[in-house]
Amino acid sequence: MANDGGRVGGHRFDSTVLREYDVRGIVGKTLFEADARALGRAFAVCLAEAGGKRVAVGRDGRLSSPALEQALVQGLAESGIDVVRVGLGPTPMLYFAAYTLDVDGGIMVTGSHNPADYNGFKLVLRKKSFYGPEIQKLGKIAAAGAFRNGKGTVTDHPVLDDYVARIAADYDGKRPLTIAWDAGNGATGEALVKLTATLPGRHFLLNETIDGRFPAHHPDPTEAKNLVQLQAAVAERRADLGIAFDGDGDRIGVLDAQGRILWGDQLMTVLASDVIRERPGATIIADVKASQVLFDEIKRVGGTPLMWRTGHSIIKSKMAEIGAPLAGEMSGHIFYADRYYGYDDALYAAIRLIGILGRSPQSLAEMRDRLPAVVNTPELRFDCDDTRKFAVVDEVRARLKQASAEMVDIDGVRVRTKDGWWLLRASNTQAVLVARAEARDAAGLERLKQALVAELGRSGIAAPKF
Ligand SMILES: [Zn+2]
16 A cells, blocks of 8 residues: 555555665655655664764655655654755755755655656765665665654755855856757756856756646657757757756756757766866776767776766765766766766756866867767667566676677676677666667677677567667
8 A cells, every 4th residue: 555654554665666776656656645754754764773863855846746845854854853955956956955964864856857747756865875775675664664753853944046056166168158958847947047147158048947747848858859949949049059957957968059969978078088187097987888989088088987887876876986086877967076076967067068168169069070980879778577687688698608708797788899889788777678789880780789689589589679
């Protein structure tokens, strides 16, 4: 039962809600206010175990967010936790509060880039992502009803202005730019209005009104169809670039002046060179889906590339562990620890990008065209049963090991051949397999695809359409 959190005993979350990196569900179907309250109560136990007492809570602009936030705050406070409500804004604003206020953790009420009827929670404990087994532990605490009772305080402490000022402080461009922005009616809207008001240049804002129904388009810049409106604005305004955000502002999408999309790994080539110039030899992290061009480029400009597992919580943890100043994912999560806090913040990534462009005689399009030409597939996703997906990858790995293939297997298998590379991995969050391939030319890409399809066939998986 998903809606029994009001009673004193145990509370069960819907089986789909406690995920690898966050808590997420469909409001009124798999996620209820009672879940938010139980989540607050269970997180309070983890917080107290870690010696914590105060937690920051923020929310995105979804229609269901105020009610879920209220229930969450109730659950925390009745468990003896002092709650600092930081208000409506993007997820990185909540991270900012968790890193800079006198609190021991943070919870963001957000459905990220998902459709309007979704919502959920992202959690931070002691400035670290709270994920994987920790999230499963919340379910166990709730099921057992092993809550603690107390009377915490609830205070309002909006941080939007401080957050925007902190980001604006790191703008270091010299040349004013013309920029088209698309907030997608997501939670970045108000922050974006305030931020662009502090910047030189001309700024054209699309969908900056926060509206949880997302009337213009889906707030997910990793899908090309969601960037069509921004492409038109870049052309119409003759903008130097276009910048888009996902629904909760932890992922960025970028267009050059010709309206061409720079995917996360292409954007990272630009951002990485800038950081490495200040920090020669620095380790820059990118996920296994990223182009070989990025890893080669990091090396070429004097940095140390590190390929790591996909997943924003995993990347953040690795960054903190090794002290890397910058990391990025193909999906548009960009993490700056250089001059910043090491979490994924799309507004901050935007400020650094326009600083770089505002100091460079080169345009973003020129920077992009200077990279070695490769042909690659986008991220290909195809259905595979949850019970089967990891086994398929294990089988492929075992066969490739037998054949002494050159591969990286930290997250699925990424196989290198003389043509380029192909990747097969199991999604941690969905019943899908993810593949990608990249070669120097079309004929090479065709050979890589064939190799991938053949491997899938050996494990009884029908070839996906490329
Ligand atoms: Zn997001």
